[in-house]
Each structure stands twice: as C-alpha cells, then as structure tokens.
Amino acid sequence: MSRTRILPPSFFTRDVEEVARDLLGRYLVRELPEERLVVRVVETEAYLGARDRASHAWNGRRTERVASLYLPPGHAYVYFIYGMHFCMNVVAGTELVEGGNAAGGAVLFRAAEVVEGEQTMVENRGLRRPPRAGDLAGGPAKLCKALGIDRELDGVPLDGEALRLTVGQPARPEEIVAGPRIGVGYAGEAATWPLRFAIQGHPEVSRPRL
DNA sequence: CGGAAGATCCACT
DNA sequence: GTGGATCTTCCGA
Numbered sequence: 110m111s112r113t114r115i116l117p118p119s120f121f122t123r124d125v126e127e128v129a130r131d132l133l134g135r136y137l138v139r140e141l142p143e144e145r146l147v148v149r150v151v152e153t154e155a156y157l158g159a160r161d162r163a164s165h166a167w168n169g170r171r172t173e174r175v176a177s178l179y180l181p182p183g184h185a186y187v188y189f190i191y192g193m194h195f196c197m198n199v200v201a202g203t204e205l206v207e208g209g210n211a212a213g214g215a216v217l218f219r220a221a222e223v224v225e226g227e228q229t230m231v232e233n234r235g236l237r238r239p240p241r242a243g244d245l246a247g248g249p250a251k252l253c254k255a256l257g258i259d260r261e262l263d264g265v266p267l268d269g270e271a272l273r274l275t276v277g278q279p280a281r282p283e284e285i286v287a288g289p290r291i292g293v294g295y296a297g298e299a300a301t302w303p304l305r306f307a308i309q310g311h312p313e314v315s316r317p318r319l
Numbered sequence: 320c321g322g323a324a325g326a327t328c329c330a331c332t
Numbered sequence: 333g334t335g336g337a338t339c340t341t342c343c344g345a
Contacts, residue, residue, distance in 0.1 A: 190339095191325060191338075192338030196326060292325080293326060
C-alpha cells in the first residue's frame, strides 16, 4: 500500500478488462502549481478498441480527436463531450505495434473518492455547500472538473509531472462488481458487455449504482 | 457543407 | 424523472 509508488507502463500492458478491474482502489494524483490533489478510483469502464462498438476506436477509427488512444499503454486520453464536459481515460491493452497501442483500448475513470485536497476540489466544482456523496467526483466529467483535467492533458503519460497513478489501496477482487457500461445504448451487442466495474456499495459510485 | 448525436450534468418538477 | 445547456466531431450528400 503506497500513495507515492507509481504504476509502471507494464501495469497498463495487459487485457483492458483486467486493467480496469485492477485500477479500482488506485490513487490518481494531480499536481497543480500550488497543490497536490489525490483521489482513490472507485469506478471504471473498459473500452476494448477496434472490436468494441462503444469505443471511440471502433472499427479502427483513427481521427485527430482520438489520436491519443494509439499512444503506448499508460498515456491519457482526454476528450470533450456534450459541448461542456471532459472525460479521462488511460490507454491500455496488449496489442502493441511500433511502441503504440494498436487496438485503441482504454479505461475510462468514472468515479473516485477524495484522499487529499478536498477544499480545492470543492472550488473547482463550483460547489457552495459541503459536498454530499458523489458531488465531487461521482461521474467521469465531475472527476475531471474536480481535478482540473481538460484537453491540455490529452496524450500526457500518467507517470509524469502533472498526473500520476500510484499503488494506493487496491480493491480486493471479491468487493468488485461488474455491469453494463453507461450511455452506450447505441452500441448493439457491445452495450450489454459487463465492462463497467466498481467497488461494491461505495457511496461515490455514479448512478445507476451497480 | 450542414445536420445530428454524443462514454454528461444540473435544475426543476 | 425529465429536459435543457452547449459545441465538437464526423459522416453523408
């Protein structure tokens, strides 16, 4: 158990689903100029890449927006959605080519609990009242807002200065639950795949609860 | 070159 | 529970 020991690139060079499960309980560290923010990941989703209709890399799609999905495992993919929100993924997978990620697999961070820097996260979220469960980082866009993550961080390595993933307090396998991913109803067969993972019963998990 | 939809959140009912 | 906000990206014409 370590807040500071950084997860190496090899951590992300495994099956995407396995990485998504193993990220539960890990610490995401955001270094701001004046302060360090730390959260513990409690919910993730795996996106398998080219063979996954719900993935931004479906069918090998390779546009400027999704270019970071093809960086080596361990890099950030941050995208803008619904005209006002950002969401963050980490590139993962085993299908490598030319030092990159051939399949475009990644893990979306959906929810986290605060470990350090709550006051700044309250301010980043624009909350005027004490946060209730899920207010700070109980959803992929809330998480980004709270941590000050936007497209500036698209493509950065997650073992670098601005952003790091550390060992943290990993979830025990028996406390992990799985279910279908959120907001991907258009994806046909893939919409039913149980690639959403969470720490069972955790109050910060986004809705609908698993 | 236009239109439609989106890995969401919030306020309001 | 529902709809509005708000805008980038992509595909089809």
